[in-house]
Amino acid sequence: xxxxxxxxxxxxxxxxxxxxxxxxxxxxxxxxxxxxxxxxxxxxxxxxxxxxxxxxxxxxxxxxxxxxxxxxxxxxxxxxxxxxxxxxxxxxxxxxxxxxxxxxxxxxxxxxxxxxxxxxxxxxxxxxxxxxxxxxxxxxxxxxxxxxxxxxxxxxxxxxxxxxxxxxxxxxxxxxxxxxxxxxxxxxxxxxxxxxxxxxxxxxxxxxxxxxxxxxxxxxxxxxxxxxxxxxxxxxxxxxxxxxxxxxxxxxxxxxxxxxxxxxxxxxxxxxxxxxxxxxxxxxxxxxxxxxxx
Amino acid sequence: xxxxxxxxxxxxxxxxxxxxxxxxxxxxxxxxxxxxxxxxxxxxxxxxxxxxxxxxxxxxxxxxxxxxxxxxxxxxxxxxxxxxxxxxxxxxxxxxxxxxxxxxxxxxxxxxxxxxxxxxxxxxxxxxxxxxxxxxxxxxxxxxxxxxxxxxxxxxxxxxxxxxxxxxxxxxxxxxxxxxxxxxxxxxxxxxxxxxxxxxxxxxxxxxxxxxxxxxxxxxxxxxxxxxxxxxxxxxxxxxxxxxxxxxxxxxxxxxxxxxxxxxxxxxxxxxxxxxxxxxxx
Numbered sequence: 049x050x051x052x053x054x055x056x057x058x059x060x061x062x063x064x065x066x067x068x069x070x071x072x073x074x075x076x077x078x079x080x081x082x083x084x085x086x087x088x089x090x091x092x093x094x095x096x097x098x099x100x101x102x103x104x105x106x107x108x109x110x111x112x113x114x115x116x117x118x119x120x121x122x123x124x125x126x127x128x129x130x131x132x133x134x135x136x137x138x139x140x141x142x143x144x145x146x147x148x149x150x151x152x153x154x155x156x157x158x159x160x161x162x163x164x165x166x167x168x169x170x171x172x173x174x175x176x177x178x179x180x181x182x183x184x185x186x187x188x189x190x191x192x193x194x195x196x197x198x199x200x201x202x203x204x205x206x207x208x209x210x211x212x213x214x215x216x217x218x219x220x221x222x223x224x225x226x227x228x229x230x231x232x233x234x235x236x237x238x239x240x241x242x243x244x245x246x247x248x249x250x251x252x253x254x255x256x257x258x259x260x261x262x263x264x265x266x267x268x269x270x271x272x273x274x275x276x277x278x279x280x281x282x283x284x285x286x287x288x289x290x291x292x293x294x295x296x297x298x299x300x301x302x303x304x305x306x307x308x309x310x311x312x313x314x315x316x317x318x319x320x321x322x323x324x325x326x327x328x329x330x331x332x333x334x335x336x337x338x339x340x341x342x
Numbered sequence: 343x344x345x346x347x348x349x350x351x352x353x354x355x356x357x358x359x360x361x362x363x364x365x366x367x368x369x370x371x372x373x374x375x376x377x378x379x380x381x382x383x384x385x386x387x388x389x390x391x392x393x394x395x396x397x398x399x400x401x402x403x404x405x406x407x408x409x410x411x412x413x414x415x416x417x418x419x420x421x422x423x424x425x426x427x428x429x430x431x432x433x434x435x436x437x438x439x440x441x442x443x444x445x446x447x448x449x450x451x452x453x454x455x456x457x458x459x460x461x462x463x464x465x466x467x468x469x470x471x472x473x474x475x476x477x478x479x480x481x482x483x484x485x486x487x488x489x490x491x492x493x494x495x496x497x498x499x500x501x502x503x504x505x506x507x508x509x510x511x512x513x514x515x516x517x518x519x520x521x522x523x524x525x526x527x528x529x530x531x532x533x534x535x536x537x538x539x540x541x542x543x544x545x546x547x548x549x550x551x552x553x554x555x556x557x558x559x560x561x562x563x564x565x566x567x568x569x570x571x572x573x574x575x576x577x578x579x580x581x582x583x584x585x586x587x588x589x590x591x592x593x594x595x596x597x598x599x600x601x602x603x604x605x606x607x608x609x610x611x612x613x614x615x616x617x618x619x620x621x622x623x624x
Contacts, residue, residue: 056451059528063445064457066438067498074495075464078475085475096478140368143361154365156611158372163607163614165557167575168596171582172379175589182378185395214371219618226619246357275468278559282579298470298560305474306564315474322471329466 082322085315092309105316115317117292118300121205122274125296129209129216130269134262136217141224142250155225161215166278173211174198174283198283201293208279208294216272220265227261228254267332271325277302297321376600383407383594390590406594417595419570420577425602427492427573428555434497435551436544442498443506444532448518458507464500469560477564487567496555502547505617509543510536546617549610553603574599 088098109115144151176182177197184194197203239249277298288295305314383406385399410417446458485491521531559575566572585591
């Protein structure tokens, strides 16, 4: 190897050294470690010790009622939140994309919930939803009696859903807006000659062209719902209550790992969650975005 | 013909009205919770407890802010913890991600491709998988309940390494080559020529990393055990437990917490949008 090449290599690795170290120690090593933990019974008392138990942690999930509750909560959550937040994002983006005065101001305003911490959002929502809160006051004007929203297992998860649709939609709105601006004007002009009406144009030109973005937004939305934690934790003080109604997969993993200190089982759950999320990512990459990597 | 154009105009006006109605309605939906929280932070507890939905405080008071900053000894500390961690994490990311992105875009050496694909693979790994093992590793390093425990694992970010690589690839090499002929070494060229030209990409990164760190909940929850080491999200959560019915204090603390992220967003709105459209696969 020539001296020049050696120098280039030395410089390359020097520039990459911090990245290699941090990703090596705090991402790559933990992946291997997580797999290892998931096959062991882990004892933390007086130093850490491991006992190999084969697939037992994975088998245990089948009979763990809380796993199924968490999965069904996540499923219910995804099926309601993802379509609604996607539709809201498209609607807002479409309106912002027409040449209205003040649209940049509106776009910036909508962003407020997205930059606000989930802790703050959750507290504001809890305060509004509590029995003597703003929501019941406003409903009171219409003669609707106050309701204990937060204490009712049928409502608790829905309150979190509502909050997340509200805070996530503007994020996807920006992605749609960027995609809308890429659609060439000439396509619409051609349609105008054909006499297409505004709504027809939106339905038969815009929406089909947005398909790849929609696919991206939906998969990102699904992944996001699987990762739900902060809101559920703050809402329920980490318990997933009332009556397991806000128990999410990540909250379950957190509880097993850091409250019950059952790190082997918690790792097995994390491996399964990661497998689900990565499967969704791989499918998404396959269909969309592969050409963008290079 | 004439009838048709007026019909068309009528339709246009109706469309405009509907569009503005949607924009304004959604602005109200966005702002109402925040305004309600902001107004509560200036109300007395007595006024809050009456449960009247008045947005303008009858008795305007700064007492709540005074109480959280002066009577609550830990609140200023949490604010400092959050600021310190977010600023350091931001600085390290700007430096390390840019260096890595630059090396991947510009240097040709064995292992370059492999590292690049490694970083692309890391992009897919959800943080929940590495949470428990990272905790055990931090425990071995004796870094639990410490600033470095929160900062070091967050010091680089695969998404933004990828972004910086794309940025430098799209960027003409001429200036850097000229600098190298002038005798600036690799490091000199990077720090004096390439990095200053990467301003917009750095700004987008800075906003994202800062907000991410500022709002992070799960990692500090796992890593910090002592109350004095908490960051604001954790502190706010304890506030909720301690002052359960003192919503005036909780809302004042929430407003203080939101302000830095909000200011950053107002001043860097443009870069924020750029960052989203990038991470959105553009």
